[in-house]
Amino acid sequence: MDDGGSARHRNGTHKRPKLEDVATRVGLSTASVSLVLRGVPGPSERTRERVLRAAADLGYQVDRTASTLASRRSRLLGVMVDIHSPFHAELVEHLHTAAEEVGYDLVLSTLTRTRDEHTAVETLLAFRSEALILLGPTAPADALVALDNKAPVIAVGRRIAGAALDVVRTADDDGVGQIVDHLTGLGHREILYVDGGKGVIATDRRRGYRTAMRRHGQGDHVRVVAGDHTEGAGARAVRHLLDGPRLPTAVVAFNDQCAIGVLAALARAGVAVPGEVSVVGYDDDTLSRLSCFNLTTVSQSAREQARHAVTAAVERLDRDRIEPREVVLAPHLVLRGTTAAPA
Template identity: 45%
Template structure:
């Protein structure tokens, strides 16, 4: 058993002792929904043992405006960097400021959000969060949450995303217009939006009469995931003539490996990405890709966050229309 903290006991002390997040402790102490009865009993027992007493002055401060909007983002994702840039551009027209929480290997979305809560952010914008729905719901019970680039039906959470199904339909329609039939999809592993993009791919292939050529290869979010997928693709008995990748980083990994094996893009295989991030133009072969309008997405997310923070909006889902950007990585099938 840990010894009792010296000085005033805080929610952080309780969270450490109860082995849970600060946001979950806050939910329990406020009696808000989002925690099981077993968790409530455990947290309250720890609070009683440590001698916790609510700080009424802190509660009064939390009720006051801070003028801060928190943003969690993955430092390894170029698409997130584009969104953060768009948020900073949009926030200049408001009287709010942004506070960033980085998601890295050692810090997940919820952990990245906790310092933002301690800074009294009035709302959170979470870019492509991968946390389980229950943990996101618990967070949303404490502060208004706007999720960007992740489909979700979690009650009480705003969603701003692109039409992922429609994006993959654009990809397949573009490739079939160039004469491709054997089109493989490299998915995003466990990333948000995977199911929607797979569904869009399957629907478009079926609509084109290409059901027999439907094939989904396991992939992921980065170049190494793309490389591994390309290795598997090159070992197929019947190679595809075109590859749709989950995002631009994955597509770049595919392109790089194909070139090292003497498979030229787009002469031998066409490759398409998704996001139209800065990675798309930096790839050794500039990528044809599906553009998500990061400026509009960021502006919409910020508007929703401020509206939720000031009790002007109820949670909704905003679905934006994707756009295909054609560059050098696709061409007509060479027979």
């Protein structure tokens, strides 16, 4: 039999439990219950447990739309994410954790083949995102600065020289340099780079390859093949190499997705990795860790990037920090099974 706090009508239909129902169940004010359900510091741990248990028993769910409209603050961080990027997916997971720890939630807006950055950002603003965390934005720096006048912008993963914006990134040129250091240390000289196309991130990684090759006295062996961030680019690069007189002893790809395309194409052609050609990616995304790939790559410290991005947003929103700040994290090489000394 239902008790007095039940959300069932006598005719057998259900009505949605209200905040007042939870407050009645635990004998607290609606204000106190609201603090707990919004994750605001203040209530004791025992009170939090009682409220959360009562909410679960009653089937109460926070009406975010109503609470947002009733408040001048939404406590939402808008995140622009490329739906095709495994690395972005991992960043979002860590962003959720970091945001929840400080009483914020995320709104996601995706980039697709038919949905550009402008559309994605406008959606985030429409949902009253208080700050915008943009993963790998490609918009011009002046456009991002103008956007920052609407809501604080934190650009993740991309260097933005001279712009008054918060930036969280890793040193991409150093990361690729570590790859070249590793390969030359194994004895490789003919190290080919599959490029990432246009954009600042691709430019930095390409520069890192060229600089490291020259540093090791291999300037005459610098070779860059056009590509992008997809598996298809890696496969196309291999087809191009197979048409040439001989294969390089090592291939460095712009990112892990491109590197997986390289691995798959080499396997189809019967080329042993790493026996005949070593392959290295960049990002250390979830696919690179699968045993079927076991890809040597560079980690961008997704957890740390996410934590710094959320911290930057909260400092702008809650601590009135005005001056922009750039956080540059050191990448590190992750050695797995796709590199070895040249035959």
